[in-house]
Amino acid sequence: MADLTLDLPRRTATTDFVAFARGRPGFLFGLAVVALSVLLAVFGPLIGPYPTETALPGQPLQPPSWRHPMGTDVSNMDILSRVIAAPRIDLTIALVSTAIAFVVGVLLGVVSGFFGGGRGVPRLMSEGIMRGADIIQAFPVFIFALALVGFRGPGTENVVAALAFLNVPYFLRITRGAVLQVRERPFVEAQRCAGNSELRIAFVHVMPNALTPPLANLSPTIGFSILLTSGLSFVGAGVPVPTPEWGSMIAIGASNMMTGQWWTALFPGLVLGLTILGYALVGDGLKEYLDPVNKR
Amino acid sequence: MTGTPLLTVEGLDKDFPVGGGRILKAVQGVSFEIARGEALALVGESGSGKTTTGRCLLRLIEPTAGAIRFDGVDLRALGLRRFRAMRPRMQMVFQEPYESLSPRMRIGRLIEEPLRMLPGLDAAERRRRALEALAMVRLGADAYDRYPHQFSAGQQQRVGIARALVTRPDLVLLDEPTSALDVSIRAEILDLLSDLQADLGLAYLFISHDLTAVRRVCQRVAIMYLGRIVEIGETEQIFERPLHPYSRALLSSVLYPDPRRRLSRFLLQGEIPSPIDLPRGCHLHARCPWAEDRCAEAYPPIDDHGQGRRVACYRAAEMADMRET
Numbered sequence: 001m002a003d004l005t006l007d008l009p010r011r012t013a014t015t016d017f018v019a020f021a022r023g024r025p026g027f028l029f030g031l032a033v034v035a036l037s038v039l040l041a042v043f044g045p046l047i048g049p050y051p052t053e054t055a056l057p058g059q060p061l062q063p064p065s066w067r068h069p070m071g072t073d074v075s076n077m078d079i080l081s082r083v084i085a086a087p088r089i090d091l092t093i094a095l096v097s098t099a100i101a102f103v104v105g106v107l108l109g110v111v112s113g114f115f116g117g118g119r120g121v122p123r124l125m126s127e128g129i130m131r132g133a134d135i136i137q138a139f140p141v142f143i144f145a146l147a148l149v150g151f152r153g154p155g156t157e158n159v160v161a162a163l164a165f166l167n168v169p170y171f172l173r174i175t176r177g178a179v180l181q182v183r184e185r186p187f188v189e190a191q192r193c194a195g196n197s198e199l200r201i202a203f204v205h206v207m208p209n210a211l212t213p214p215l216a217n218l219s220p221t222i223g224f225s226i227l228l229t230s231g232l233s234f235v236g237a238g239v240p241v242p243t244p245e246w247g248s249m250i251a252i253g254a255s256n257m258m259t260g261q262w263w264t265a266l267f268p269g270l271v272l273g274l275t276i277l278g279y280a281l282v283g284d285g286l287k288e289y290l291d292p293v294n295k296r
Numbered sequence: 297m298t299g300t301p302l303l304t305v306e307g308l309d310k311d312f313p314v315g316g317g318r319i320l321k322a323v324q325g326v327s328f329e330i331a332r333g334e335a336l337a338l339v340g341e342s343g344s345g346k347t348t349t350g351r352c353l354l355r356l357i358e359p360t361a362g363a364i365r366f367d368g369v370d371l372r373a374l375g376l377r378r379f380r381a382m383r384p385r386m387q388m389v390f391q392e393p394y395e396s397l398s399p400r401m402r403i404g405r406l407i408e409e410p411l412r413m414l415p416g417l418d419a420a421e422r423r424r425r426a427l428e429a430l431a432m433v434r435l436g437a438d439a440y441d442r443y444p445h446q447f448s449a450g451q452q453q454r455v456g457i458a459r460a461l462v463t464r465p466d467l468v469l470l471d472e473p474t475s476a477l478d479v480s481i482r483a484e485i486l487d488l489l490s491d492l493q494a495d496l497g498l499a500y501l502f503i504s505h506d507l508t509a510v511r512r513v514c515q516r517v518a519i520m521y522l523g524r525i526v527e528i529g530e531t532e533q534i535f536e537r538p539l540h541p542y543s544r545a546l547l548s549s550v551l552y553p554d555p556r557r558r559l560s561r562f563l564l565q566g567e568i569p570s571p572i573d574l575p576r577g578c579h580l581h582a583r584c585p586w587a588e589d590r591c592a593e594a595y596p597p598i599d600d601h602g603q604g605r606r607v608a609c610y611r612a613a614e615m616a617d618m619r620e621t
Binding site: 185186187189190191192193194195196197205208209 | 354356380381383384387388390391392395396397398399400401409410412413456459
């Protein structure tokens, strides 16, 4: 037997992932969008050929040309430079708010899932958490976000807070669903026999095995948060005006579209749409990749 | 068998409400003892209440009624917090080897988990104990840093056994420890369990429907049917001369690899009834070829037949006489 060797390519997590991604153009496109958006969030404001918050000398509302591939807006700012610079604020808001919502949602989801259906105080806590989530989700998302920001005033931190708050029930429910399955598996009982406290079982043994669904939903939530940020900025409740941001650029450009300057709103809108699509595709791909049924 | 038994169970009941105000009596009036270093088997078909009985003992579910005494301590009187302090002394090995191991935890940490309840053990000492437990189940020290899915089912069950032994318990509950394993591995695990029992002076409660496994490992057997113990006694006696008709039927269903052994099948009629609406009288009377009128009237008392043999059948004494002639 010792002489029998086969030269099989080494299978690692990386080669598995590459093989998975290779056959899925949508997933690859999404990955490219995500990578590009992250690059732009870091370097975007440095790359653009023109300043992003100050007007250029000369005529405003120039159509697309070699000097200004996406034209200029009503204040004569270069749209391409601003579109490239916008991920810094849009992506930061989306990432920070989603991260907060993920952490809070997962923790609450573990508590409500693991202690749901029991008795006494843990059960009350679990029920309380779920009813709170119901209340938040009963309102239309955008109206609720608008109300929250309206209540606290516009500004980046308030947009982050509002989005984080809105996304908590989402991660909570996904995590709770996973926990409800994991808690029935025999190793939970085995850990009980080992003398673990219920709290330790919930967070040390159940939670790590219930993270796949919420992790797979991170990417689409980031995309959705970018959309909401833009939406809030569009109605003037988000990022204050001179800062390059897709939603407020569309808002400024919208009035010019009526008079024929279509480029002012079209390009930021296109980029926004492609970005959200990219994040959603990555989410879909990851869901499939992380599903143990597909693990060869 | 001197002094008080390690574990005494008396009149254990477990009811499950099944909706519509109906009740499933999973366990009824189950009583038995286990002496130190003794292996008792709990045998029966699925639905006989053997696993429920085991889970009640470890407080994985709360019994409806009954007394459980472990080393003189009334377990049901303990709060859950104080019961947790007893857990290192009574451990469990589960039916499904892989599913009973936390999938994202290394073997070493898994085995060390029960040690967290023991005071005054530092990390180095815990590691030493875990490696010792791995050696006891004949796994290499290199298993310590690996993950459960990297092992075969038989090896995973060894890990489960190591985890149960690491606290040096008095009692180990084995819940069908070999039913998920291949036949060849089954024998290895059974030998291992037998050796460990002898070497460490462990007491086992061995829950199984595998009669050959039971005969190999256990000194005493309790046979359960529809939530009640119908017969309990020493393994060889019960296997040689079962006194309860159900025991006879169960044992005659085992195939022995011995061509000279004459096949005397003892068959019950019909199917096992639903445990929700149990028949009046003996649970077996509708299926039993020995049934008399009184069998349909009241459940027979569990009578002593000497040498620790107890049987719940009106005609057990007749059965004993008849078999001797």
